[in-house]
Amino acid sequence: MTPAIRELSSSLKSQLQSQIDVVSLTSAIDELIQNSVDADAKHISVVFDPQALAVDITDDGCGMTPEDLALVGSPHRTSKIQSVDDLVNLVSKCADYNGTWIRRLPGRPTFLSDDDTIETLDKREVVPFHPDSHGTTILIRGLLYTLPVRQKLIKEKPLFRTLNNLREGILRILIAHPQIALHMHFINAKRELEKFLITEPQITPTSIDTYANILRSLYDEVVPKNSLKSLNLRYNEYSINGVISRVPVRTSDLQFITLNGRRYVNQSFSREINLLFRDSQFEPPNNTATYVGRPYRYYPLFILEITCPPNLNDMIQTPSKDINEATYKDIIHPLILKLLKSFLAIEGYTSDQRPAKENTLFPSASLSPSADPSQNLLSNIILSSKIRSSKVSLSEIHGRSNTNHQKKIMKGECAPKSIHTPLFEKSTNRNIAKPFTQKSRSGELLKTGTPSLTTGECNHEYVDNPVEININKAEFSNAIVINQIDNKFILVKIPSKEQEGVANLFILDQHACDERVILEDIQLQFLTQISKKLLSLQPTVGMTSTISNSETHLFEYYKDELNAWGVNFEINKTAEDKTINTTLSITTLPDLILQKYGSHVEFLKGAILQHLDDLQHSRKQQLSLLLKSNIHSKKLDDTTQRTNWPNYINCIPTLFMEIFNSKACRSAIKFGTPLFKTECELLISRLRLCQQPFQCAHGRPSILPFMTIAHPLASNLHQPYTVKETSWGGRACFATHDMPKGSVVLKSDDFTGALIQYEFRKEVCHYCYRYSEGKTLKIKITIDDVLDLMTDKNTWLSTNSKRFRGAGLWFCSNDCKHTYLGEPGVIDLIEIYEILLDNYSKMMKRHNPDDDNQKLLNSVDISKDIINAQWKKTQEWMVQIDKLKNTKKIFQLPVISEDEYTCCRFVAETLYRINSYDAGCDTLKSFWGLQSNELSKLEEFPILLHFQQLVFKTLYILLPDYMQSFFSIDIFRHIMGSEYGNAFGIWQEGESVDNREFFGYRVVPRASYFNHSCIPNLTKRRDGTTIRGANF
Incomplete structure (x- = not known):
C-alpha cells in the first residue's frame, strides 16, 4: 500500500526553502548586512568564522517594537510594502521585502538584547534594552547544518574566494549607503581575529x-x-x-x-x-x-x-x-x-x-x-x-x-590607420576551411579564387563558386613536398579524402612552420625540467612590491603553484599608523624570467597576478595538482611520449609562454632563406609531430589552400560497372572495362536509414559512427539547438520543449553535431526521435521481459499467405484507430522492447530521408529497386512478423501528421524487407573480425549490390559515413 500524502512539517519546509535564499556563508552575511541597513543602522560590526560557518552581527539600527518582534520572520510579513507599486518604488533596495528571510535562515539564529547580560532566547520574547541604547545583535552558529555535504564544500572553498565575494556585495551596499560605518573581522586559519575591512561614514x-x-x-x-x-x-x-x-x-x-x-x-x-x-x-x-x-x-x-x-x-x-x-x-x-x-x-x-x-x-x-x-x-x-x-x-x-574624419572615410577620401581583418577566422585549431582555386583535367584554372585580405571572402572578378576545403592532422601526415617557392613558402600536395584521383595543393609559411616546431620543442624541454625539478633558479635582490589584502590572499593560496614554476617569495606585514602594510618580496626566479624582466618589478608582479587570475577563473590549470593526480598514465618526464606532455600546456603561465614565443620567432627560419627539397621535407616531417601544426607560435595560420588538381582518369571512375540479373539468383555487378589495381569502383556517402544498437547508443557517434571505447559521449543536442532550427511554433516539440531529452542522439564532437544539425529539415527527424524517446520511457514502466519469451514460444511456420493475412488484420486495426481522438490513440500504443524501439527510429529516419531526396535521384531509384527479402527472413525467424507489427503500430500512432501522409503498410514492408540482406554492418574499426563490436547497420542503396559475394575481388571500407569500394 502506497504511503498517504501528507503536508511537510513547518521546520522541514523552512529548511528546504532556506536553500533557495541562502546557499553560502557570503550570501548569509550579505543578507544580514542588508537587514541592518534596512533598519537605518549607522554602525555595523560583523565577525565571521569561515571554518565554523558562524556569524555575529551587531548594529545600532532602530530595532523593533515588542509587537513586531513576535512577528519577525513570519512568512510574507514586512513593514516595507503593501502592493506591487510599493515594491517598484522601494527606496531601500536592500530590503528583505518578502519578510521571510530570517525565518528561513539555514542555521541557528539567536536574537540578543543590547545590554551587559547576554543570554540565548529559546523562544521569541522581549528583553528590555537600556533606554539610551538600541539595535540588534544576531548570532548564527552551524550555518547549513542540515546539509553536511554543502557545509563541507563551503569549508573547502578558498578563503580568497569568500572574501572577494563579500567585497562585491559590500561594495554595492556602501555605494548605495555611503553614510554607514562598517567594521568586519574574521577568524583566520590560525584561529586569530583578523581585520577584513573598516569603513568610515562618507x-x-x-x-x-x-x-x-x-x-x-x-x-x-x-x-x-x-x-x-x-x-x-x-x-x-x-x-x-x-x-x-x-x-x-x-x-x-x-x-x-x-x-x-x-x-x-x-x-x-x-x-x-x-x-x-x-x-x-x-x-x-x-x-x-x-x-x-x-x-x-x-x-x-x-x-x-x-x-x-x-x-x-x-x-x-x-x-x-x-x-x-x-x-x-x-x-x-x-x-x-x-x-x-x-x-x-x-x-x-x-x-x-x-x-x-x-x-x-x-x-x-x-x-x-x-x-x-x-x-x-x-x-x-x-x-x-x-x-x-x-x-x-x-x-x-x-x-x-559624425566626426570630420568619419565623414572622410564614408566618402572614400581616407581610410582608417589600422584595420585588423584576419585572413582566416580564429579557427586554426587543426582544421582549415577556405576557398581555393581549382585546376581542370586539362590544366586550366577554373573560375575560383583566393580570400580577400579585407573581407576574408572571394571577391575577384573571375570567381563563381568558391570551394570549401578541410584538412586535419591525419590528412596532413600524407603531405608530399613539391618544392620551395620564392624562398618563403613550401608547396605541398595532399591527396583528397573526398575524391579519388584528386589532390589539393597547399602553401606553407616556412617561418611559421619552423616557429611552431621550435616552440613545441622548447615547451617539451621546459616541462621536462619542471617535472624533474632541474629548472635553473637565481636569487633576486631588492625585488619588493606592495600588495593589497585581496592580492595577499591570492599569493598565499597559490604559493605551491608559483613555487612549482620557480617563483619563490615571502610576504611581510608591517604596522604603521594603525594600518598594516603588506609587502611581496620575490626571492628566486628562473633564469629566463630574471634576465628579461629582472628590472621591471611592477610589470613582473602584474604578470604573476594575471596568472593567478587565470587560475581562479579556470583559464589555466594548476600544474601542482596535475602532477599529483593520476589523470595521465604516462609521466611528464618521459620524453619518449610526445602524446602526453601537451596535457600540461595549458598550465604554463603567460609570462613563460611570451618568452618562448619570442625565442621561437627569433630562432626560426627567416623569409628569404633558400632551402633544399630535403630540408623542406625534414621541416614538414617535424611539423607533422606538432600538436598544432596549422598555426605559428603567435596563433597566426601557417598553411593556405591553393588549388585542386585532378587525375585524368578521375571522371571515368564513377560508372565502372553495370548491374545484371544472374542465373544463380538475384542481381550482381559486372565491370564495364578493365581497371588497374586499386581503382575506386564506388564511393557512396548517401544512405536511407541507419540503426545503432540500444546498448551502444551513448558510445557511438550518431553522425560519423566513431566509437568512444565504452565511454559515454559528452555532446548532445540541446533545447537551444532545437529552438534555433524551429520555424513552426505549433509542433509537438515546441509544446514540450521544457522536457527535451536530446532525442537520443550523441556525438563525438561539436563538428559532427553541427554537421548533423545542418541537414535540411532535420528538425522533423529530431521531433520524431524525441516523441519516440518520450513514449518509450513511459512504456518501459509497463514492459515485462517475460512477454518477450512468450512471443518466442508462440512462433509458428510462416508463409506468404500468413504474412498477408496478418497485415490485413493490421489494416482493420488502422481503421479503428483512425476513429479515435489523438488523446485516446496514445492508450493503444503496444508495449515495445529496446530492439523494437531502435527499429522504430530506423524506420522513422528512412521515411525522413526518402522524403528529403529528389524524386529522380540515383539514391531513391536504387532504394525502390532493392530486392525485398521479407519472406525468406520471416521463414527463418517467424518472430520477426510480430516484431514488425509492434514497430508499425507504434509509428502509426506516434508519427506526426506530415509524416503520416507518406507512411503506409507497403512502404513499411519495403523498408523492412530491403533492410534484410542489403544493410551494411557498422563494425568497430581497428579490431580483428573475431574481436570487433557490432554497433548496428546502415542501408546504402547504391552500394547494396556489393554487400555479399562468394568470390570478392574488391575491398569494402567505411570512412566515417562513406562506403568505399576498391578493386584488388
Missing part, C-alpha cells in the same frame, strides 16, 4: 573621494587615488555616476555596475566593454617592458551607478537581488559604451590611435572638467539637445553627426 555621495575611500577600504591601494576620474552622464530619465581608473588592472573582477541600487551582472555586456578597451590598447602608459604582440591582459577599473525608471522585472530576477538582464538595456548599454568611449578618446586611447576632438565626439554633449583641474575629470555629459525626439532615439544617444 559625507558626500557620488563624489570621487567617496568612491576612492570605498575602494581603498575594500581593496586597499589597488590603484593610486589620483588615477581615478569622475564619470557623469544624463539622458532624459537616465543618469550614470561613477569613477574609472586611468591605470589598468590585471583582473576584470574590479568592474562594478549598479542599477537602481542593485548589482547589474551581465556577462556578455562585460565582455563587450573589455573588448572595447582591448581594441583601444588600454595599457599602462609608463610600461617599459618589451614583448611581442599583446599576450598580457589589462582591464579598466570602474564603478558605475545607473539610475533609471524602476521596473518590476528588474526587482525579482534572482534571489540574490542581482539584475542579469536590464529591462532598458537597449538604452543603458549604448549610454555606458558612449561614456566609456568618450573617456578613452579624451585619454588618447582610440581604435585607430588618433587623438579625438572633444567638440566632435559628442555633437550634442557638453564636456566639462571637475572642480579639480589636476584630475582632468570627465563629467556632466548631457545627451540632450534643444531638438528632442518624441521617443528614445539611438541616433540621439550616439550623436546626431
